[in-house]
Amino acid sequence: MSIISTGPASGAAEPQRDDPVGSRAAADPEDPEESSAGTRTGVEAELRNWQKFLEQAVEAGNQFSRLVALELKLAAGDAGRLILVVLAIVPLVILAWLGLTLLLAWQAYASTQSVALGLAVFTLLQLLTLGWLWTAARRYARTLALPVTRRQLRTMMGADNGAESQAKNH
Secondary structure (H helix, E strand, C coil): CCEEEECCCCCCCEEEECCHHHHHHHCCCCCHHHHHHHHHHHHHHHHHHHHHHHHHHHHHHHHHHHHHHHHHHHHHHHHHHHHHHHHHHHHHHHHHHHHHHHHHHHHHHHHHCCHHHHHHHHHHHHHHHHHHHHHHHHHHHHHHCCHHHHHHHHHHHHHHHHHHHHHHHC
């Protein structure tokens, strides 16, 4: 910032500023044309910033949606492969169970030399497991019937019926 002295007619020196900020500051603050031009420039810059921000947000959203679509395609392919793996595991689990029960039945046969006892152990293990699975299936079937919701519904219906009967009595 430099100060240049120029002399007015009275002979007193008045400092003047030689910069654009100073000239804007020295302008009449009540001049509507200059103040609206400065405001307009600031608003336009702000609008440009918001426009850039929104463009970047849209681009980020587009990239994210492409990522989701590609990942869903990958997951769909993996779901098919997972089904194949499960289908391969089921017979292996069945064979492992049979092997275990046959081992226990063979152990019973080997220790007593009784074929009937070996077959009985094998059958007993199968029946015990079947009973355990049957009990679990019945327990899960009861929860599928939504017992708490049904009980709440009956309570609400009973409360409504009770309120209706009380209204008829009065």
